[in-house]
Amino acid sequence: MKKKQFFFDRKNPKTFARFGSLPGYRRVSQETKVFCFFFSKKKYVLPLLLLSSSLAYAADNGEYLTRAADCAACHTKPGNVPFTGGRAIKLPVGTIYSPNITPDKDTGVGNYTDDEWVSALQRGVGHNGKYLYPAMPYNSYTLMSRQDALAIKSYLFSLKPVHNQVPANSLSFPFNQRWSLWFWNQVNNPAHRFEPDTQKSADWNRGAYLVQALGHCGQCHTPRNWMQGLKQGDQLAGAKQQGWLAYNITSDKTHGIGGWSDADLRQYLSTGTAPNHGPASGPMAEAITDSLRYLTAADIAAIVTYLRDVPPQTSGPPALLASAKTATTPDPLGVHVFNDACAGCHLPDGQGRQSAWASLAGDHSVGDPAGTNMLQILAHGSELRTNDRLVFMHEFTRSYTNEELAAAANYLTTTLSGRDSQVTAADIAAARTE
Amino acid sequence: MTYMAPTRRNFLKVGAALGGGLIVGLRMPGNARAEAAEANAPFAPNAFIRITPDGKITFIMSHTEVGQGIYTSASMLLAEELEVGLDQIEVEPAPPNVALYIDPNLGEQATGGSTSTIAGWGPLRIAGATARTMLVQAAAQKWRVDPATCVAARGVVRRGANGGGLTYGQLATAAAALPVPKDVALKPPSAFTLIGTPQKRLDTPGKVNGSLQFGMDVQIPGMKIGTVAACPVRGGTLRQIDEEAARAVPGVIDVVKLDDAVAVIGDHYWAAITGLRAAAAQWHDGPHGGVSTAGIIDALKQASDSDGFTALKRGDPHAAIAGAAKSLEAVYELPFLSHAPMEPINTTLHVRPDGADLWVGTQVPPRAQAAVAKNTGLKPEQVTVHNQYMGGAFGRRLDVDSIEQAARIAKNLSYPVKLIWSREEDITQDLLRPYYYDRVAAGLDADGKIVGWTHRTTCSWVMARWAPPGMKEGGKLDPDTVEGAMETPYDFPAQLNQTVRSEPDGVITAWWRGVGPTHNIFVVEGFVDELAAEAGIDPVDFRRRLAARNPRALGVLNLAAEKSGWGRKLPKGTGRGVSLQFAFNSYVATVLEVSVSDRGEVALHQAHVAADVGPVVNPDTLRAQLQGGLIFGLSMAMFNEITHANGRVLQSNFHDYRVLRMNEAPDVTVHIVDNPTAPIGGVGEAGTASASAALANAIFAASGRRLRRIPFATGQLAETGRS
């Protein structure tokens, strides 16, 4: 298939254009074929006949793997050419800028050898022995096979080199001392490849590889320790990252995704919405836009199989039953603002008006009395691109006051979840700056 | 502004219509611009009234319909004297012809400044009366009777009240051959059967069933649809686009690159906008890439330290204030504003080697014609303007920048093209109402009477760009900047009005509904309210004393106070604010009742507006204009502002350029003072001009908080604010 980026940049209208007219969508279905997975360690070979016409890509296809690893999300500044870096990642200790990973020799990764590349992905040590900051999820990518790592490299190296010097990181001492990361790596990077569990099905193992290695889901969904490493015992138990709550996606029925049907999970991962679960937003919308929507039905099913088996945890706001309702009299200001600004898409009862993505019934975010993600969406908006449409919500902070937005958030949460929502104007004020 | 009074000395022009029939028009002598245009123009076979032998009566509308109801009001003036029913006529928009259709108050064929009814009041009735007189004479000649024995009614001339009749159509050709009567008698107000009665608007049915065509709805055979992105920074240029990607979008037909913009044309808007996004235009920002609102305000503040031009000085206001028992000074600020009419900017244009057709809703047809001519190399007379109903204008369609852009695009295309701006383009590329930075000061004597008043405004001068001939004092004064500030309803024994010109970097400023008065009445009436509070006098009583020698001002003030129950006790957190104005030749007083919650939430309860506009043409339209105009102004005062960063407008659509909605609008009751013998006033903008001060004063009454910076309801009153 033609090595041309048309999926990465959520701000790049080119993508929109192509999917607006569906050629990319059709192109996928033309590539039905049979392929195999190879898991390096034990020569675990899984011949797999792909029945669905939407299963398109060979697992060793560099472009497919690059999407599955969602490199574009961090390595593209919104509005810029994919992989040219420069996206600001705000950390408690300063701001770092994702590097340009096009094969430009001056400003990109053009000088990387294969070994350096693999070392960067697996050990966090890049070209000329430079330590990478762990904003790069090498503690997940370390599970990736050398073969897959190099397939990604060869895909990226097939792209046009773009000269783009990204801004220098602004980290405070001692975090600006890259050598100190040696210690961090000793504790926080497992530094080994994915080992299939022979007691589990091939599907489960494929899902585990996608979730743990390529998809690096834990980077958002797993809580962090005091060193900002991932807490291994709390895998996928939910965490707050960059102002957003990445929900508990363990198999717990109340707090995780245990209450979802397989079909709903698959639909959500592929399209960003599912009946009675609301739309994906923020970083999850980005993950779907840039990565998950490209995965084959078999891979999505494998992810679901694996997630079903993640040990349950009870952290985070309990998931919401779509039927939950409250009898409380809502705050008139909340009703007022909701009818002004929100009901055009969501309807006064939040059930959604002209698009499935606008239905907030059962949305985990609407069941969070702290309103963490709702605040982020109100303050910064959200955008999701599926294979056939662009779904968006604008920010509303430029013309509504903190008090108004807090009231609207509380109204929605209280009305749809029956929970006592306590978003304050100060919370909105804080979300504006996050 | 001095409004031209109706006069019999206006020059009437009557002639035969093509194919027979009668046409009646008239010109304003003494207007150099009109006379110059007349000297060069061939006799135009249409004017205000066209009656054809088949009996069809057409009124030609010199002013454009932006929603203010002028097509109906103007038709009432014509029909009243012509003696036809509104159900018997059709209206059509006038073509560009400055000689025939000039608005004497604006100095050109334009619709704005609430002048349409003022302009039409005399001439249209004279035109109707002249036509009727000639039709009656034609009938009398045919019957060989004294015209005085003939009666005209509902388009028929009869011999006596019950005699046989001839229709206007049957008489039109004969009438056109008669000499034009020098003086025609106009009906006294007591004889009016249409004027002063509530009449149904002519354009309502088509607007209720979706059949009426706005500019946006124009469909021409072979027409394609395009959309445009211009450089988001004024003065910047197009750097690059991905033309291949744009053309790859199904339905995209053409991509047109201009220096400062790119247009994508397709089979439909969705193809065009999808193609435009795919084009991913990138820009050179040019010299204004660093413009920010804070920088512009700083520049205005600095400029406000100079005296500027003194538009009025009476007495010695500085000495009066210095010697006053109490004195007060304040700064009032009004933000940049977008117009945001419901109908986004659109232009349909077919440019051919030998001519062009333009379908657009414009407040200035001759400028629109010239804009196409200038950008295509055609002569103006080769450009036919088909003016359209407008989905709001509010001053936006007094400019033709979008028509110039359309001409630059369409001249590259062989087919008719409708160019539609997205709402985002409509707001980010709007020409903005100026930012005003006003410094006011006044002194009170021991009795609480104002003894000295100074008001200095610092702003962009729209007139200097839009119509340099409209500048006063040899080009040293933009009169709009002090309109509503110089002529208040009050007696200030010593008064100083100054205006400082300070043009903002990278922003083009434009007219906005209510023009000068919308700006100045906020400042004057807000500050008068502050002085009332300082003097410890009730705001209505304070104004009564100030306007003691102005009976029309007192009339509306007392009426609004009475109807609103001024003085009656209100619950805590609720308050009434008053605003009194003389603008557009009309007197208006507004009392607004609001409440302010602990969270800074402002709720608009109800408003009572009293108006003395002199003679009333269509009272229902007068009420509608004051209701709607007030709500438009409240929307602005509550929410509206355009801000800039990196040379770019930060607002783009109704989610961040908020407007008042159903659940936020107050009930508005209009009370009309009957005053048929006074000079006629305009009303399209009067409500808007009264809104901000009434709201600021009501918020003060409700909360004790004095707001001097618009918009009010986006954080100023809240605990944590908006930003």
Added chain:
Amino acid sequence: MFELNVNGQSHQVDVPADMPVLWVLRDVLGMTGTKFGCGIAQCGACTVHADGDAVRSCLLTVADAVGRQITTIEAIGGTPEGARVQKAWLDLEVVQCGYCQSGQIMSAAALLKRAPKPTDTDIDDAMSGNICRCGTYVRIRQAIHAAAEA
């Protein structure tokens, strides 16, 4: 190719799946009574009915509209609520520039179908998604009450 049912008539339209019904109506079917105002469901000028519910056609994709009965301003007078609303609009002289009124009438007709005797609060809830820049809200409210009484 999509089959779109508009005002009881079936139309085959060859357009992209994500094309909003608004543009199919206006630019493909030539039905211009439904207006473009904002494109982001903030103004309500494009309101049509889908199976009797008020929806913003600027964000309703043609793919999602397949199988639903779309009703526009051109045909709303054929419903009892629509006819009463239009008559009240005429009686009370609601309109000024008129550009938003197609959407206002569609929202009002849907409201009356759901709530034959709406309270002021019902009107606020149903109509606050429809912006009118001319400020005809006072009369819209009166007209809805009048239509409910008719």
